[in-house]
Amino acid sequence: MNIPARTVEVYSHPCADGYMEQAIYRGGAHIPVVLDGVEKAALSVQELFSED
Numbered sequence: 001m002n003i004p005a006r007t008v009e010v011y012s013h014p015c016a017d018g019y020m021e022q023a024i025y026r027g028g029a030h031i032p033v034v035l036d037g038v039e040k041a042a043l044s045v046q047e048l049f050s051e052d
Contacts, residue, residue: 007024008024008031009024
């Protein structure tokens with residue numbers, strides 16, 4: 001989580017030089033939760049940063 005930017009950064013497919021893929025989720029986006037290649041759920045970026 002990048003708190004100042006209110007974004008969630010997801011890095012996947014690690015390799016020797018870092019990660020092959022990066023995704024940045026903002027605002028009303030939903031982050032897929034993938035297990036064994038199957039999407040099982042989604043997290044709301046807005047709810048993660050909710051102040052309630």
